[in-house]
Amino acid sequence: MADAAHPAIAFRTVEKWYGTRDQPVHALAPTDLAVAEGEFLVLLGPSGCGKTTMLRMIGGLVEPTSGEIAIEGHSLWRGGQRQARALQDLGMVFQDANLFPWMTIAENIALPLELKGVPKAQRMRRAEELMALVGIAGFGKRWPRELSGGMRQRAAIARALSYDPRILLMDEPFGALDAMTRETMNLELQRIWLETKKTVVLVTHSIAEAVFLGDRVMLLSPRPGRVDQVLKVPFARPRAPDLQSGAEFQAIVRSLRQRLTEIS
Numbered sequence: 001m002a003d004a005a006h007p008a009i010a011f012r013t014v015e016k017w018y019g020t021r022d023q024p025v026h027a028l029a030p031t032d033l034a035v036a037e038g039e040f041l042v043l044l045g046p047s048g049c050g051k052t053t054m055l056r057m058i059g060g061l062v063e064p065t066s067g068e069i070a071i072e073g074h075s076l077w078r079g080g081q082r083q084a085r086a087l088q089d090l091g092m093v094f095q096d097a098n099l100f101p102w103m104t105i106a107e108n109i110a111l112p113l114e115l116k117g118v119p120k121a122q123r124m125r126r127a128e129e130l131m132a133l134v135g136i137a138g139f140g141k142r143w144p145r146e147l148s149g150g151m152r153q154r155a156a157i158a159r160a161l162s163y164d165p166r167i168l169l170m171d172e173p174f175g176a177l178d179a180m181t182r183e184t185m186n187l188e189l190q191r192i193w194l195e196t197k198k199t200v201v202l203v204t205h206s207i208a209e210a211v212f213l214g215d216r217v218m219l220l221s222p223r224p225g226r227v228d229q230v231l232k233v234p235f236a237r238p239r240a241p242d243l244q245s246g247a248e249f250q251a252i253v254r255s256l257r258q259r260l261t262e263i264s
């Protein structure tokens with residue numbers, strides 16, 4: 001169990017510069033962040049402001065230039081070395097499902113477990129459970145190409161949840177989907193989050209999606225990214241699609257859109 005005294009994710013003056021062939025790129029200005037256990041945080045901001053960089057730093061894929069990142073109270077990096085212990089808590093979903101075309105859906109979902117040496121029967125049982133959770137029960141023997149984009153994203157979410165990480169990181173997971181499918185996936189993600197009680201950090205370009213899904217929405221300024229504002233979303237759960245036509249919802253979306261236009 002995590003220590004209740006520690007947030008699920010903590011940034012202490014985390015800064016990122018990328019070294020490039022010409023000029024170094026200042027992607028993220030020194031940033032503090034605390035994401036509570038079980039919270040749903042959404043990152044919103046203009047293109048290139050460092051959202052993916054933040055998410056990849058949380059996921060241990062990119063090392064901060066300075067500052068400290070702690071996952072469930074454990075430092076992610078020590079002396080340039082990534083700490084395996086902190087990584088066990090993380091699962092990631094990207095814009096593209098990134099399924100291996102030569103593996104069935106069940107094999108794709110169970111792959112992280114296979115890499116961990118979980119026996120086949122056990123990991124196939126887990127894959128069945130996860131397919132039911134994300135709403136693709138019965139599709140385990142299909143190939144990725146036989147599924148729709150929305151179903152492939154469901155499989156990607158299932159794969160990220162396979163080893164039951166405490167934290168789920170999602171980088172524009174529904175960006176490539178049509179509007180209808182995307183709305184369904186928002187509802188499904190909310191349901192999965194309510195059922196599994198994961199801590200979620202989601203990056204999106206859709207302001208409505210951010211407000212519909214988030215407990216808090218963090219708005220980042222253009223590069224180098226810094227926190228412009230953090231908005232607490234006041235709506236109870238579960239949230240229904242109707243919420244989006246309400247005056248309060250639309251007022252929040254409008255104010256975020258206005259701020260985003262001002263700073264972009």
Ligand SMILES: Nc1ncnc2c1ncn2[C@@H]1O[C@H](COP(=O)(O)OP(=O)(O)OP(=O)(O)O)[C@@H](O)[C@H]1O
Binds near residue numbers: 047049050052223
């Ligand atoms: N590996 C890298 N090497 C050099 N520069 C990078 C690298 N990755 C990102 N950058 C730069 O850092 C800045 C932030 O990039 P990042 O991908 O985090 O932005 P983003 O907010 O996710 O943008 P988008 O909304 O377009 O996905 C950009 O200027 C980008 O060009």
Ligand SMILES: [Mg+2]
Binds near residue numbers: 051
């Ligand atoms: Mg990005």
